[in-house]
Amino acid sequence: MVRFKNRWFLVEFIHADSKPPTLVSERVVFQALKESVQTNFGEWGAGSLDKLSVRYYSPVTNICIIRAPRERYRLAWGALTLLSALEDVRYIPRVIKVSGTVKKLQLAAIRHNHEEISKIRTHPRGQLTEAEAISYLARSQEEIEGLKEY
Helix, strand or coil, rough: CCCCCEEEEEEEEECCCCCCCCCCCHCCCCHHHHHHHHHHHHHHHHHHHCCCEEEEEECCCCEEEEEEEEEHHHHHHHHHHHEEEECCCEEEEEEEEEEEHHHHHHHHHHHHHHHHHHHCCCCCCCCCHHHHHHHHHHHHHHHHHHCCCC
């Protein structure tokens, strides 16, 4: 039996437009990433990244967990870096962590979520109440911990 080895990316999408951000989903991120691969690396790149997938996206903190084949993870990273918009709204993708195991990435994602929610809560125009923040953190931690290697 052959085991496919992956690289996991923790990516934050920073809003960079004057337009109000739209609600983005995993599907939108995946489509934009595939288009970026196709545009910048052609058919060869698209074929090389056939196992590429978006496993988690949080619309509150704009973090995303992406899985790519280990042999071509730099190609996926390049496509992420060259990605400029999601549904015609400009975003700047920032790769926070790249890991060989999903467990290490889950820990980093949970830590990052806690930091971002505390920033949102302490901001003068914070949009989340304490109860909403606690509820979101519990729900997101459960979703992130539920990710499996395959």
